[in-house]
Amino acid sequence: MVEQFAVDMTQCTSAISRTQTIMRHGNPVHQNRTRSKNNNEKNELARLRQENESLKKEIESLKAERFQSESAFACQTQVLQIMADSNSNLQSQLINVEGEAAHQKACVVQLLLELETAASEHEVSKKLLEKAQAILKEGVALTTVYRTQLKKLSNERKMAQLQQGALSPIHPLKSEAKRPVEELDGDDAASFIKNMNKALQNETRGLYSKIGELRAIIEQLQRKLRRFLVIK
Secondary structure: OHHHHHHHHHHHHHHHHHHHHHHHHOOHHHHHHHHHHHHHHHHHHHHHHHHHHHHHHHHHHHHHHHHHHHHHHHHHHHHHHHHHHHHHHHHHHHHHHHHHHHHHHHHHHHHHHHHHHHHHHHHHHHHHHHHHHHHHHHHHHHHHHHHHHHHHHHHHHHHHHHOOOOOOOOOOOOOOOOOOHHHOOHHHHHHHHHHHHHHHHHHHHHHHHHHHHHHHHHHHHHHHHHHHHHHO
16 A cells, blocks of 8 residues: 555656646647647738738729729710710701601692692683684784775775765665665765764774783783793
8 A cells, every 4th residue: 555655656746747847848749739830820821911912903903994894884974975965966857857848848739739720720821812812813804804894985985076976885884874875965975984984993993902902911821821831
């Protein structure tokens, strides 16, 4: 028992001695572990620093890309605004062009109506012209007849004067005479011829006046016809 106690004391003393040695100099195993841990931490720190540097560079690159994207977006926004303004101007011009086209269409319709009216007036003018030409032709023929009769009466008057009252039979144009010309004496016959001559002259002047009016109408119709042909 005493020996066992001595052995225990020896082991205890030895343990105390090792403990004191460890306390003074540190545990070699612990020191190795601490040293290894420190190295690992240094390596991790270096890796983290390197990774941080890479991340910083990547952040700077992303910032540059962001700036470029923002600049491009701003340019696109400006271009879109310009295009929007241009489209607005084009729409305004389109509205103006449509209004002008509508106005021109209305003018064309009006011109067509005027052309149809002119064509109708042309037909009417043509008919009036034909009628006026017929009237003029008739008036010229009547004037020729009256001139012939007037010349005949004038010749008969001269013959009556030469024969001293011996008159050839005369057929008056008007029914104003109260007795046949054969029954008239020299003075009455001369007076009758004079009155008839005056009446024929007045009627001839009236015919000339009517012919002048008809010619004026014909000239007016011809002017309208020429204008219509120019328009057509």
